[in-house]
Amino acid sequence: MRFERSHARGTAFVAVAGSLVLLAAACGSGDNGSSSGGSSSTGALDGRGPITFATGKDTSGFLPKQLAAWxxxxxxxKVELKELPEDADAQRQQMVQNAQAKSDAFTVLNMDVVWTSEFAANQWITQIPEDKVPxxxxxxxxxxxxxxxxxKLYGVPITSDGGLLYYRTDLLTKAGIAAxxxxWDEMLADCQKVATLPEAKGMSCYSGQxxxxxxLTVNFSEAINSAGGDIVDKDGKPNVNTPEAKAxxxxxxxxxxxxxxxxxxxxxxxxxxxxAFQDGKLLFLRNWPYxxxxxxxTDGSSxxxxxxxxxxxxxxxxPGVSSLGGHDYAINSFAKNKATAIDFIxxxxxxxxxxxxxxxxxQAPTWASLYDDPTLQKQFPYLAPLKASILGAKPRPKVVKYGDVTAAIQAAAYDALNGTVAPDKALSDLQTKLQSLITN
Known part of the structure; x- marks a missing residue:
């Protein structure tokens, strides 16, 4: 899951394009050529005709091929691509503005998994009967x-995500580190050992985002969860001002x-x-599977x-705890041609x-079977740790006012990392702020 929405360039489409076109025909309920205008009601999944797909900027080169198959x-x-900015916060802002205006400019929304509660509570996305997703x-x-x-279901998971630790096997091996x-303490100790190598000159130990x-909300959440803490407790109440969160x-x-x-x-x-990792500036990197x-x-870029x-x-x-990432496809409540939209999804x-x-x-799939596919396991050796990461992951707070909540988390974490506010005070102030934002 990337909040800038940039992905690796696709290379595998040609081999599967033919079968996917056939699948596209099978998935739809028939292209009857009608553009009935659909219904702008929040409930009915009816209406057939052209649709639009709103998503963060794609630099992989693969998404247009997916849409071409459909x-x-x-x-x-036909589906028309509506590219939004790379930044996730800017994507959400445009989707919110579109919904508040009751616009039908976007039909299918590519949504960060943490936006579901907000969009559903405000009736900006359509409830999807589970029998519509076989x-x-x-x-x-x-x-x-x-x-x-x-x-109740308001979207369909298309990609998942779990945080992974990327590390330089060549340098760890040369420093005598077997695993x-x-x-965190082991990671810092490994960095000290590797730092003595000539090849490590100018390198830093670790980075996230x-x-x-x-x-930053993701990295903050993972640090707290990995220390045994929570941002919200099992009852959905703020619980960030704790010794575990401080650690x-x-x-x-x-x-x-x-x-x-x-x-x-x-x-x-x-x-x-x-x-920074690809340029050899980091020994360890926390990032997503992409x-x-x-x-x-091997083209010289890495x-x-x-x-x-x-x-x-x-x-x-x-082992730590990843934030659960990923994207779901949802249907704009005010869009036309929702029957086409669910077939496309x-x-x-x-x-x-x-x-x-x-x-x-x-990118991480949501189909469980793909993690056990031998051909994929050979191509992507990280699938086993990724599956473990996803299965053990914790979601970010599922709250209606998520935009306000994540902004508060980012502000508190950023001030602490910058050294302008002590961790104790940052967490105490954040607890107070979250209590005003999260109500059950």
């Missing part, structure tokens, strides 16, 4: 839950203080941190191709389509 089989129900039971259950609000670290945006935040704060995390990382989003294909390119592997995120006393959610997508972009 369009080839549905000439009177493959729902074949998806990883945790991904299906991301698309639900009050136990990747399981805890620490710019003030959604990625997690202090790991990041101390990383910046000691230089284990480079100062430049305060400006890193996914792409900046990926480039990095794997890009970092392994200095670490063939020299890295992935492992679960480290925690305080053992089912096409994009199909096993064949998801397999083609991971082959081209290394």
């Amino acid at each position: 369009n080839a089989a549905h000439p009177n129900e 493959d729902l039971g074949k998806l990883i259950p945790a991904t299906v839950e991301t698309a639900k609000y009050r136990d 990747p670290p399981k805890t 620490f710019e003030k945006y959604e990625g 997690g935040l202090e790991e990041l704060v101390n990383g910046f203080k000691t230089g284990a995390i480079p100062k430049a990382a305060i400006t890193y989003k996914e792409e900046e941190s990926r480039r 990095v794997y294909s890009l970092a392994n390119k 200095k670490v191709a063939g020299k890295f592997a992935v492992a679960p995120l480290p925690g305080k006393t053992g 089912n096409f994009m959610a199909s096993e064949a389509r998801q397999k083609a997508n991971i082959e081209a972009t290394s």
Whole structure:
């Protein structure tokens, strides 16, 4: 899941294009050529004709091919791509503005999994009867839950995501380190050993994503969850002002203080941190699966191709806890041609389509069977730790006012990492702010 929405360039489409076109025809209920205008009501999934697909900016080169497969089989129900900005917060803002205006400019929305509660509570997206999604039971259950609000389905999971620890196998091996670290302390110790190598000159130990945006909410959440803390408790109440949360935040704060995390990382989003790792500037990197294909390119763009592997995120006393990422496709409540929209979503959610997508972009699928596919396991050795990451992941707070909640988290974490506010006060102030935003 990337909050800048940039993916690896697709290479596997040609081999599967023919079968996908056939699948597109099978998924639809027939292209009758009618553009009835549909219904703008929030409930009915009716109306056939052209639709639009609103998504963050795609740089993979693969998404247009996906849409072309659908369009080839549905000439009177074509989908038009509506590209939004790379930044996730800007994507959400445009979708919210579109919904508040009751506009039908967007039909299908590619939504971050944490937006479901807000959009559903405001009736900006349409409830989808579960019998309209025939493959729902074949998806990883945790991904299906991301698309639900009050136990009703409002989207279909297309991609999932779990955080992974990328590490330089060549340097760890040369330093006599046989296995990747399981805890933060082990990771810091490994960095000290590797730092003595000539090849490590100028390298930093570790980075995640620490710019003030959604990625910071993810990294903050993972640090707290990996230390045994929570942002909200099992009853949905704020619980961030705890010793466990303090321990997690202090790991990041101390990383910046000691230089284990480079100062430049305060400006890193996914792409900046990926480039730092690929350029040989980091020993360890926390990022999403999409990095794997890009970092392994042999076209000269990566200095670490063939020299890295992935492992679960480290925690305080053992393996850490990832934030559950991913994207769901939902239907704008005010859109036309919703019958076409649900057919298109089912096409994009199909096993064949998801397999083609991971082959081209290394994005995590939501089909459980794909993690056990021998051909994919050979191509993507990270699938086993990724599956473990997703199965053990915790969602970010599922709240109606998510935009306000994530902004509060980002502000508190950023101030603490910058050293302008002590961790204790940052968490105390955040607790007070969240109590005013989260009501049951």
